[in-house]
Amino acid sequence: MANQNVPQATAERLPLYYRTLQRLVTIGKTRISSSEFGDLLQIDSTTIRKDFSYFGALGRKGYGYDTQYLMDFLRKTLYQDELSKVVLIGVGHLGTALLNHNFQKNNNTKIVKAYDVDPKKIGTEVSGTKIYAMNELATDDNSDITAAILTVPVAHAQEAAEMALASGIHGFLNFSPTVLSLPSHAYVRHVDMTVELQALIYFLNHSMEERNSD
Amino acid sequence: MANQNVPQATAERLPLYYRTLQRLVTIGKTRISSSEFGDLLQIDSTTIRKDFSYFGALGRKGYGYDTQYLMDFLRKTLYQDELSKVVLIGVGHLGTALLNHNFQKNNNTKIVKAYDVDPKKIGTEVSGTKIYAMNELATDDNSDITAAILTVPVAHAQEAAEMALASGIHGFLNFSPTVLSLPSHAYVRHVDMTVELQALIYFLNHSMEERNSD
DNA sequence: TCACTTTTGTTAAATAGTTCACAATCTAAT
DNA sequence: ATTAGATTGTGAACTATTTAACAAAAGTGA
Known part of the structure; x- marks a missing residue:
């Protein structure tokens, strides 16, 4: 249709x-x-x-x-009629910000669980989302999950993505400043704040130059 | 050149x-x-x-x-030879995540100060960045600041941007899910995580359909 | 009903961005 | 030195996206 x-x-x-x-x-x-x-x-x-x-x-x-x-x-x-389930991997400040953001209200998308390596966080809840141990990720069955939000440190992003893929997740929203290398049946979107900030500064400087020289 | x-x-x-x-x-x-x-x-x-x-x-x-x-x-x-100073407006989880991110290390960009409305946060420091009262923003002289990172709730984004503009800031990295309406001498880049997540889900669903129907 | 205004949907033109194809020319190894 | 191989830089072709222009259709108000 x-x-x-x-x-x-x-x-x-x-x-x-x-x-x-x-x-x-x-x-x-x-x-x-x-x-x-x-x-x-x-x-x-x-x-x-x-x-x-x-x-x-x-x-x-x-x-x-x-x-x-x-x-x-x-x-x-936009397929917002049915609830899309996503998981969040890496409960740092950025991950917490996303957990606090109510995606369900406007987007019919729900972060159903989160993963982290920190034993102090495992088992607790943030904004009603329970946090599981990272090493459970590879063996969990996440085939009902639409996408994973990756908010882990850059050094662990590739590894975490591979584990998520193994658990049955094919979509990724990657916040780590690295290009993920995954098989072609995975789909990755990359949000890179550092790049955005640098691009902003580049355009600011160049548009200023244009104004001065014209 | x-x-x-x-x-x-x-x-x-x-x-x-x-x-x-x-x-x-x-x-x-x-x-x-x-x-x-x-x-x-x-x-x-x-x-x-x-x-x-x-x-x-x-x-x-x-x-x-x-x-x-x-x-x-x-x-x-990319003008990374000289340090670019930026300010952060709104010290929530996302703002804190950005304050903890060391932009200076790789990008020669420094968040020199932050603004927030919460009296409990004002005067404290996060990752070495001091937090000032939001109502000082409009009257501060920020003409040496390249850009403002906007991480305030959506209801206050427009107002905060206008105050920052009044203080002499022309570049904005807007994380609030709203389109800012500013005069043409302002330059805005918009990072919208909700939109990114929805776009991801849309593409996932449609590429799956393609595979099924072809 | 009729005249006039608004606004869509769409074809065509213009602009922007990517990829192809390959000559030019440098490297590296003998 | 010579040669085989690698790799750039770039016009040309192609693809994608935006913008212009306008006919067709519907709204609005007398």
């Missing part, structure tokens, strides 16, 4: 559209035009219309989009 | 190249070919050669690239 030819760039914007629509519905906004939505998100309105067009005609000419309808459609498209 | 026509996509890869080269130099690797570098980073070797070519001829035919030379070149290009 769903179109397989949705461009990557479009697919990556869907979660942002979805969350923004949730906000709009909450504040009681029932309709929105592509241009108003675009102003809000700082995305060109044509891009937004084109993105939606990959899924068929979701709006009405002369009217715009029904926020509730669009939100419901995106929820289905 | 530096080329202004470096594509955005290239510029965004430079920090990754730089960090990887640091690792290679550390383990004593003195030369690398674009194909070996590409295998390591999971980036096509042509893309790597083309990226470097925007800065001139950095390699040697039949030999490859000198890791030390390339790293030094990128350090200069």
